[in-house]
Amino acid sequence: MLPLGSGPAGQRAAVLEGLAGMVPPRAVTNDELPPGWGTDDAWVRRRTGIGTRHWVAPGVSTGDLAVEAAQRALDSAALDPAAAAPIDAVIVATSTPDRPMPAMAPQLAHRLGLGEVAAWDVAAACSGFVYALATAAGVIGAGIAHRVLVVAAEVYSTLIAPDDRSAGVVFADGAGAVLLRRGEHGEPGSVLGFDLGSDGSGHELIEVPGGGALARSAPHRYTRADLHFRMRGRDVFQHAVTRMTLSSQLLLKNVGWSVDDVDRFVAHQANARILSAVGERIPVPADRHVANIDKVGNTGAASIPLALADAAASGRLRAGDRVLLTSFGAGLTWGSAALLWPDLGPVPPVDHADGPPRSA
Template sequence: MIERRLSGVRRVPVLEGVAGWVPPRVVANDELPAHWQTDDTWVRRRTGIGTRHWVDEGTSTGDLALEAARGALAMAGSPLVDTVLVATSTPDHPMPAMAPVLASRLGLGSVAAFDVSAVCSGFVYGLATAAGMIAGGLAERVLLVAADVYSTLVSPDDRGAGVVFADGAGAVVLRAGEPGEPGSLLAFDLGSDGEGHDLITVPAGGARDRAEPGRYEPVDRYFRMSGREVFQHAVTRMTESSLAVLKTAGWAVEDVQRVVAHQANARILSAVGTRLSIPDDRIVSNIERVGNTGAASIPLALAHAVERGEVHAGERVLLTAFGGGFTWGSVAMVWPDLPSA
């Protein structure tokens, strides 16, 4: 586990733009496949989700990432960055990484560009990566995009994952700034536990598949998750990580004015809030309308919170996530005064 406070360094990342993007196709609970044998009440009771967005044929992760990136750059007031990071579990291709292609589509030239792979914790890991590059003088302005299209990765016969996972993208622009100024990211906590690697996984499709011909079935190329076991791990790790990053930042739980957690499931969000003793009105959530969008969930929730006026300049904000690997992480930051979305 890594815990770091950035107030002791001269350069810290400062948030200056955020945007989200979801595909236009909205799928309500009553429109889910009939063979899943669900209804609106059943889905809402178990997940808190009412609608989600799925891509249409011909739309890829990169297309969603492009739209979110454009929005974040527009809010930041400049299309110029020197580093592009993309967090995703559903890349357009196994190789090359998505970030160089995205940089090219944005017309950014020969900037540094690479992907971050930490499943649903990818955005938090990406923030930490950007922070390290800015602190070390390797970057001045970083575009971080998180995007996933889980509707293409979940088996058509997997009701449990199918009702939860959705498609979306979120992006932020970070610039080098001074510790303590509005928008600054102050502290990080990162961790992992590879013993849980098989509880959130896509077993086939990689080098292991090619190294052991005949081992995997076609269904093994789809996403799978052991929901009950993951629930407990997610609640425990996000709670512990949140407390660790607050300690590193020198904040008490009572100091936190907004919590933006990975939008995994409404029951997980509620359980984390309860364990942290944070009131429901301080927890930002958009899962009811967009579902679980993987790595995109935190920046997409932030973008929607800005649109709805739910987060304000100067507020102390806690970000926390949990994903496959297992991976988890948290960030403590002070919210900036952003232009209207």
């Protein structure tokens, strides 16, 4: 565990000043899932809580979604692009990069017209957004950057095997982005602390076995099937509930909050049963949970910023709210964050009303 707690007033802190999310236009309802999977709407909702998920069209990449979400976040912050060096760094969290090399962040910065800023990727699977948020907070706190753009984007539909019902009903595509600036600890929007952890002994519980250096160095051991996503659902359920619960409890203690202090609880949108189990164990009252998995499915690293954007757009997040985030993903990795919600300007709805993502 790596706990990063609260600091005294006047200390540098990362402060949230922009937020947005987007999903691709293609909405796939439970009734539109492949007939060979043997599912129906009631079956999927009962097991996952999902009614609709969004999948990209052919030719649309993770980078395309990242550009759209990032631009929306910049627009929501009303940041003047003509200002001198308005953004110092770009961090992208993803498990589905456009290519193994180079990292996505430099190209994203280029497509956004941000110039020669520092840019790098974070690979922590579904915990990626919290890890990227912690990285950005550290860079700001160290005085390296004044303003950092954090983007989480996934195109999980490209990893699903055609016959994999268990993953196919759950995983989806989307992107979310936040803009952070340097501010003071305790001011509205400030990120107060983190708890991060991992357990590499569980690396095979959630994986894409092929496609990396391991497969290239021993090609006789791998097939095309190894390029698809695999997950041991029962084991993952237990780990996810345990890790997110413990991480949340440790962070609450570290920042000096009780459960009653939490105004909004936002967990990685894995499935409805995991969300319910974690909420009961912390325990945060159900009316304080933020969830949108029914509309977007499990979007990996993008799930928390998408849920935040949904809640902000609908008015469920208000200035001054004490917000607890928690996540769990492949690796195994997990992480939690605590922040005070800022007085943001209008946050655009998480939809596809503007059409397909901007092209390069």
